[in-house]
Amino acid sequence: MLNDIYNRRILELAGNIPRLGRLADPDGSATAHSKLCGSTVTVDLKVADGTVIDFGHVVKACALGQASSSIMASHVVGSTADELRALREAMRRMLKESGPPPDGRWADLAVLEPVREFKARHASTLLTFDAVVSALDQIAAERTGG
Numbered sequence: 001m002l003n004d005i006y007n008r009r010i011l012e013l014a015g016n017i018p019r020l021g022r023l024a025d026p027d028g029s030a031t032a033h034s035k036l037c038g039s040t041v042t043v044d045l046k047v048a049d050g051t052v053i054d055f056g057h058v059v060k061a062c063a064l065g066q067a068s069s070s071i072m073a074s075h076v077v078g079s080t081a082d083e084l085r086a087l088r089e090a091m092r093r094m095l096k097e098s099g100p101p102p103d104g105r106w107a108d109l110a111v112l113e114p115v116r117e118f119k120a121r122h123a124s125t126l127l128t129f130d131a132v133v134s135a136l137d138q139i140a141a142e143r144t145g146g
Contacts, residue, residue: 005114005121006063013111014066019073023056028142030134034123039065041127045135052079057128064115065124071108072128081136088129095122 022029026044033040039061046054055076059069068091076084087106093099094113101110115121 005112005118007111007114009111010063010067013070013108014063017057017059017066017070017073019055019057020059021056022058023054026054026056026135028135028139030131030138032127032131032134034061034065034127036120037062037124039124039127041065041069041131043128043131043135045132045139047081047136047139050080050082052076052081052084057131059128061127062121062124064112064121065127068109068112068125069128071106071111072132074108075105076132081140084129084132084136088126088133091126091129095125 022042023044023046027047029042029044031040031042041061042058044056045052055073057069057073059066061069087102090099090102091109094101095116098116101107101113112125115125
């Protein structure tokens with residue numbers, strides 16, 4: 001069954017992560033860490049008018065964390081904060097509640113659907129989503145003075 005989650009597409013995504021590296025002047029940054037496996041993802045965001053205009057990240061994670069980070073980096077620019085918060089919730093539901101995978105431009109995330117059978121792998125798969133939402137929360141708090 002591990003072959004289901006470490007399939008060729010996952011490994012391709014993990015080996016070709018776009019937008020690697022930190023942004024020089026991000027509006028918000030956040031790091032998410034999995035105590036279970038030791039994976040860490042740090043993201044930097046630039047946001048204008050509620051929409052992500054630039055993204056950078058450092059990914060020190062297993063193939064699943066790398067694959068989800070690769071998909072995030074491929075589609076995050078142009079996404080709104082609300083869309084990204086809903087995306088994290090959709091991924092959480094997909095893994096933990098057998099919900100459907102995200103669709104539209106995020107449909108590539110369906111490749112991670114088999115991970116739901118491996119609870120120990122959920123945290124690393126969700127790292128990029130948690131870090132992005134944390135960075136968005138930081139930006140929102142700074143811009144509203146809270």
